[in-house]
Amino acid sequence: MKKRQPQNFKVKVTMKTIAEEAGVTLPTVSRILNKKGGKYAEATKEKIFEIADRLKYRPNALVHGMQSGRTNTAGVMIPVIGQFYAQIIEGIHNTFVDKGIIMLLGWGENINAPKDDTKERKIIHQLVDRRVDGVILRPSCEAFELSYFEEIWERNIPLILIDREMTNITTDFVGTDDEAGGIAAAEHLIGLGHQRILFAGSSEQVSTSRQREAGFRKVIGEYPNASRESLDIDKPDHVERLMHYLKQDNGPTAIFAYSDPSAEHIADILIKAGISIPGDISIVGFGDQPSGTCPIALTTFDQHPQIIGKTAAEIYLELITEETRSDIRRERITPDIILRASTTPPQ
Amino acid sequence: MKKRQPQNFKVKVTMKTIAEEAGVTLPTVSRILNKKGGKYAEATKEKIFEIADRLKYRPNALVHGMQSGRTNTAGVMIPVIGQFYAQIIEGIHNTFVDKGIIMLLGWGENINAPKDDTKERKIIHQLVDRRVDGVILRPSCEAFELSYFEEIWERNIPLILIDREMTNITTDFVGTDDEAGGIAAAEHLIGLGHQRILFAGSSEQVSTSRQREAGFRKVIGEYPNASRESLDIDKPDHVERLMHYLKQDNGPTAIFAYSDPSAEHIADILIKAGISIPGDISIVGFGDQPSGTCPIALTTFDQHPQIIGKTAAEIYLELITEETRSDIRRERITPDIILRASTTPPQ
DNA sequence: ATGAAAGCGCTAACAT
DNA sequence: ATGTTAGCGCTTTCAT
Numbered sequence: 001m002k003k004r005q006p007q008n009f010k011v012k013v014t015m016k017t018i019a020e021e022a023g024v025t026l027p028t029v030s031r032i033l034n035k036k037g038g039k040y041a042e043a044t045k046e047k048i049f050e051i052a053d054r055l056k057y058r059p060n061a062l063v064h065g066m067q068s069g070r071t072n073t074a075g076v077m078i079p080v081i082g083q084f085y086a087q088i089i090e091g092i093h094n095t096f097v098d099k100g101i102i103m104l105l106g107w108g109e110n111i112n113a114p115k116d117d118t119k120e121r122k123i124i125h126q127l128v129d130r131r132v133d134g135v136i137l138r139p140s141c142e143a144f145e146l147s148y149f150e151e152i153w154e155r156n157i158p159l160i161l162i163d164r165e166m167t168n169i170t171t172d173f174v175g176t177d178d179e180a181g182g183i184a185a186a187e188h189l190i191g192l193g194h195q196r197i198l199f200a201g202s203s204e205q206v207s208t209s210r211q212r213e214a215g216f217r218k219v220i221g222e223y224p225n226a227s228r229e230s231l232d233i234d235k236p237d238h239v240e241r242l243m244h245y246l247k248q249d250n251g252p253t254a255i256f257a258y259s260d261p262s263a264e265h266i267a268d269i270l271i272k273a274g275i276s277i278p279g280d281i282s283i284v285g286f287g288d289q290p291s292g293t294c295p296i297a298l299t300t301f302d303q304h305p306q307i308i309g310k311t312a313a314e315i316y317l318e319l320i321t322e323e324t325r326s327d328i329r330r331e332r333i334t335p336d337i338i339l340r341a342s343t344t345p346p347q
Numbered sequence: 348m349k350k351r352q353p354q355n356f357k358v359k360v361t362m363k364t365i366a367e368e369a370g371v372t373l374p375t376v377s378r379i380l381n382k383k384g385g386k387y388a389e390a391t392k393e394k395i396f397e398i399a400d401r402l403k404y405r406p407n408a409l410v411h412g413m414q415s416g417r418t419n420t421a422g423v424m425i426p427v428i429g430q431f432y433a434q435i436i437e438g439i440h441n442t443f444v445d446k447g448i449i450m451l452l453g454w455g456e457n458i459n460a461p462k463d464d465t466k467e468r469k470i471i472h473q474l475v476d477r478r479v480d481g482v483i484l485r486p487s488c489e490a491f492e493l494s495y496f497e498e499i500w501e502r503n504i505p506l507i508l509i510d511r512e513m514t515n516i517t518t519d520f521v522g523t524d525d526e527a528g529g530i531a532a533a534e535h536l537i538g539l540g541h542q543r544i545l546f547a548g549s550s551e552q553v554s555t556s557r558q559r560e561a562g563f564r565k566v567i568g569e570y571p572n573a574s575r576e577s578l579d580i581d582k583p584d585h586v587e588r589l590m591h592y593l594k595q596d597n598g599p600t601a602i603f604a605y606s607d608p609s610a611e612h613i614a615d616i617l618i619k620a621g622i623s624i625p626g627d628i629s630i631v632g633f634g635d636q637p638s639g640t641c642p643i644a645l646t647t648f649d650q651h652p653q654i655i656g657k658t659a660a661e662i663y664l665e666l667i668t669e670e671t672r673s674d675i676r677r678e679r680i681t682p683d684i685i686l687r688a689s690t691t692p693p694q
Numbered sequence: 695a696t697g698a699a700a701g702c703g704c705t706a707a708c709a710t
Numbered sequence: 711a712t713g714t715t716a717g718c719g720c721t722t723t724c725a726t
Contacts, residue, residue, distance in 0.1 A: 012502075014719055025697055030721060039695055056501060061476040062418070063719045066409040067702050073477075076452075080433040080440070089427045093453065097466060102473045105423075105436075105452040106444065119444060126449045129408040130420075154403060155359075290639030292647075293687070297640060340640070361703055372713055377705060386711055410703045414718050 013055040021055075022047050033059075065131055074316060075127035076103040077120075077137035078162060083289050084305045085138070088162060091309020092136060092316075099317065104132060108140050120144075124151050133320045134158035136312050139166055141206070158319035160312050164206045170328055172319065174312040176303045177332035178208050182215025182256075184337050185284050185301070189254045193345045194282060195223055198245055198252040199230040200262055209258040212286060216256055227252055233262045239269055246275065253281060253346040260285040264294045267342070271295050282343040286335075297340035304333050360402040368402075369394050380406075412478055421663060422474035423450040424467075424484035425509060430636055431652045432485070435509060438656020439483060439663075446664065451479055455487050467491075471498050480667045481505035483659050486513055488553065505666035507659050511553040517675055519666065521659040523650045524679035525555050529562025529603075531684050532631050532648070536601045540692045541629060542570050545592055545599040546577040547609055556605040559633060563603055574599055580609045586616060593622065600628060600693040607632040611641045614689070618642050629690040633682075644687040651680050 011017070015033070019026040024044065031037050032048045051057075065071035076092060078085050089105070096103060104127055108120030120140060127135060128151060135152055139161060149169060152159050161173045189197050199216055201209040213230065220226045231241055245251055257263035263285030267277055277283055277296050285300040311331050318326070358364070362380070366373045371391065378384050379395045398404075412418035423439060425432050436452070443450060451474055455467030467487060474482060475498060482499055486508060496516060499506050508520045536544050546563055548556040560577065567573045578588055592598055604610035610632030614624055624630055624643050632647035658678050665673070 016719075026719085027698085027721075028696060030719095031696090034721085036721090037695090041695065044695080056498075058472065058475050058502075060413060060478065060719055061473075062409045062413040062478055063702085064721090066407060066413065066704095067719095067721060069702095071409070073451075080427050080436045082433075083430065086427040086429075086433045089452075093427070097453065097469070100469075100473070102451050102453050102470070102477070104420075104449050106440065106449050122444070122447075123449070125405065126408075126447070128405050130449070131407065131409055151403075155405075288639060290637040290641075292635060292637030292641075293644060294637075294639075295644075297642075300639075363703075373703085374705075374714085375712060377703095378712090381705085383705090384711090388711065391711080407703055410718085411705085413720095414703095414705060416718095 013057050014060070015057075017055060018048060018051050018057060021051050024048070033057075069131070071131050071133055072099075072101050073130065073132045074101055074103045075124075075132040075135040075137075076105050077107050077123060077127075077135065078105075079107040079138075080105075084287055084303060085163075087305035088138075088309035088312070091306040091311075092313045093309075094306075095310050095313035095317070101133075104130060107138075121148060121151070124148055128152070128155060128157070132157065134160070134316050136160045136162060136316060138162040139164045139206070158316065160315055160319070162308065162312055164208060165330075167207070172315050172328055173330045174308050174315065175332060176208065176308070177334045178211035179215035179218070180332075181286060181301050181303075181335040182212040182217075183219050184215075184335070185212070185256045185286070186216045186219035188299070188337055188339075189256065189282065189284060189343065190219065190223070192254075192282065192343060194254040195225050196227045196250055196252045197254045197256055198227055200233045200242075200255055200257040200266060201230055202234045202258060202262070203232050204234045212256075212258050233257065233265065242266065242269060243273065246270075246273075246281075254283070254343070255281060256284045258286055260287045260289040260298060260300055261291070263298055263300070263342075264291055267295050267298075278342050278344040279347060282346070284337075284343060288338060296342045299340045299343040300338050301335040302338050303335045308333050360404050361407070362404075364402065365395060365398050365404060368398050371395070380404075416478070418478050418480055419446075419448050420477065420479045421448055421450045422471075422479040422482040422484075422504075423452050424454050424470060424474075424482065425452075426454045426485070427452075431634055431650060432510075434652035435485075435656035435659070438653040438658075439660045440656075441653075442657050442660035442664070448480075451477060454485075468495060468498070471495055475499070475502060475504070479504065481507070481663050483507045483509060483663060485509040486511045486553070505663065507662055507666070509655065509659055511555060512677075514554070519662050519675055520677045521655050521662065522679060523555065523655070524681045525558035526562035526565070527679075528633060528648050528650075528682040529559040529564075530566050531562075531682070532559070532603045532633070533563045533566035535646070535684055535686075535690065536603065536629065536631060537566065537570070539601075539629065539690060541601040542572050543574045543597055543599045544601045544603055545574055547580045547589075547602055547604040547613060548577055549581045549605060549609070550579050551581045559603075559605050580604070580612065589613065589616060590620065593617075593620075593628075601630070601690070602628060603631045605633055607634045607636040607645060607647055608638070610645055610647070610689075611638055614642050614645075625689050625691040626694060629693070631684075631690060635685060643689045646687045646690040647685050648682040649685055650682045654680050 015026050015029045019029045029048055032040055032045050080086050106123040159171050161171050163175045165173050199213050201213050263283050285298045288300050288302050315329055362373050362376045366376045379392050427433050453470040506518050508518050510522045512520050546560050548560050610630050632645045635647045635649050662676055
């Protein structure tokens with residue numbers, strides 16, 4: 001087995017190193033390298049730059065951060081799992097690179113472990129201790145500890161929420177216009193001729209599921225014959241309840257599921273039960289998160305996660321720049337329907 | 348519009364603040380909070396802890412990093428795009444959280460812009476300047492600038508490569524056992540009864556495509572009637588060439604594509620040409636990256652990205668701990684085939 | 695055009 | 711059981 005690359009015991013090169021080699025004092029090096037106070041002899045400048053270059057000097061951002069209070073560092077608490085979040089992170093990243101901001105990425109437990117808050121708080125401390133200039137975070141659950149936010153606000157660190165809005169606090173927020181999505185889903189299905197449409201949502205979910213349902217019902221409500229029922233897909237008995245609805249005399253001809261995973265889950269159940277999609281029942285999902293095992297190409301919604309991330313990053317830049325607090329911004333990106341094979345007119 | 352949360356102009360609380368409030372000197376606070384030198388009066392200890400708690404003191408990790416040379420910070424240069432990479436990052440993250448390590452995440456341009464190296468170098472500098480303890484990176488292209496690595500090695504920062512191996516350097520590496528994958532793909536198709544199998548690879552790709560082909564040919568080579576041709580899926584004329592192969596008298600009955608996107612691309616072409624999958628032709632992909640528009644559930648390979656990430660993080664932990672350089676580790680995770688609908692015996 | 699000195703927040707060696 | 715001193719790498723007055 002080979003060894004790793006050359007182990008050169010180079011001394012670390014600091015401004016002091018350069019100053020000594022150049023025969024000047026340290027502040028001189030500092031001012032020249034930072035181009036402050038232009039009154040230096042060309043010869044001196046050149047020498048300093050040459051040495052810095054030759055010794056591959058790199059400034060110590062830790063020191064700079066400590067002194068200036070600015071680290072050009074953003075805390076990002078968003079899980080990478082799932083295309084949706086990954087693309088949000090990409091959107092954030094893209095607007096940060098050019099600004100010289102780099103992100104500290106970390107997130108807490110998965111959605112289903114809301115009680116184990118230790119990990120989440122640990123990460124927040126990591127970010128605070130490293131003096132991030134601001135934080136962008138997706139609340140991991142509806143009951144996301146308020147005390148977490150306090151840890152951040154107390155230190156006057158700008159905080160931007162992503163995806164899931166929290167009603168009990170006032171912070172800048174960027175997410176999906178879920179209501180508009182619900183409306184569009186309803187309009188799509190009704191436009192195809194469906195009226196008896198089952199909504200499949202989640203009680204365990206946060207605002208997003210509820211708001212999609214709200215938009216959906218806004219449209220559906222205008223049709224007297226429309227279905228009033230909804231299915232909680234996260235309840236243990238959801239399979240029985242689903243089959244119950246389907247066996248009714250005037251059972252649904254279409255289903256709007258609040259997420260792609262649940263849409264796919266339902267599709268699996270239907271197909272196992274010998275119900276064809278979209279022949280017997282049309283299905284609309286939400287979020288465009290393909291899984292590779294979905295039995296049919298799903299009509300769904302693109303939430304434009306990249307734009308969500310980009311918007312959040314832009315707000316971030318404003319917040320860390322401004323001296324006085326401005327008004328809160330709450331941006332909702334309109335989702336766009338993606339027509340695929342899982343929806344047709346009722347037959 | 349509401350304003351953001353309370354703007355409390357709290358002075359920042361440092362150890363000095365605490366020391367003054369407690370009427371002791373700063374080092375006393377330091378030693379008590381860090382539990383060094385246990386010879387302090389209980390009363391003093393309690394007082395210090397109480398004040399620190401009340402004032403919500405948080406240590407300045409920048410200072411600590413600057414003094415100790417350890418930042419508990421890892422540079423991770425892996426794009427989040429694509430489930431594969433996202434899961435690698437997740438694997439890294441999971442083993443880092445417990446160790447109190449947080450990652451600085453950033454990456455350079457997309458694969459197809461190898462010449463624009465500025466962004467990549469910029470990120471590396473960001474990491475180096477912030478004194479990360481080590482770096483985990485996926486080379487963005489085969490010609491990944493050696494000088495980038497030098498920036499890292501020069502400072503004796505441990506470096507671990509992910510996914511794409513670079514032949515011209517010796518560093519720790521974690522990736523997929525691509526050859527084993529190629530072998531398994533060939534064995535699967537041959538097991539089904541196929542012999543005339545077309546390999547669809549990419550000249551623009553790095554080691555991975557070549558190694559998958561190598562494994563594939565190792566098996567295929569033992570069958571005298573087997574196909575010897577391969578298709579470069581990234582060349583402009585690939586559609587014509589593909590159709591050319593298919594129209595031959597003894598055209599392929601199966602295709603092994605080096606990646607899921609290319610497999611799907613080929614599937615689209617075939618279906619447009621009226622060729623049915625897997626009826627007329629079986630297809631095997633690689634990587635398990637579903638897209639939502641794939642016309643058929645693809646037989647493919649799980650590369651276990653989480654484990655790749657986890658392994659890399661574990662090597663990382665070793666490297667930043669050990670004083671003397673150990674042997675280079677090159678880990679290859681064996682991919683596992685996922686049987687889905689796109690492969691059947693030839694008909 | 696440059697040096698000297700103080701300080702950022704904290705740790706560690708050296709007192710007492 | 712606690713205070714003093716020096717120093718990490720660098721910036722920023724204040725001098726000369």
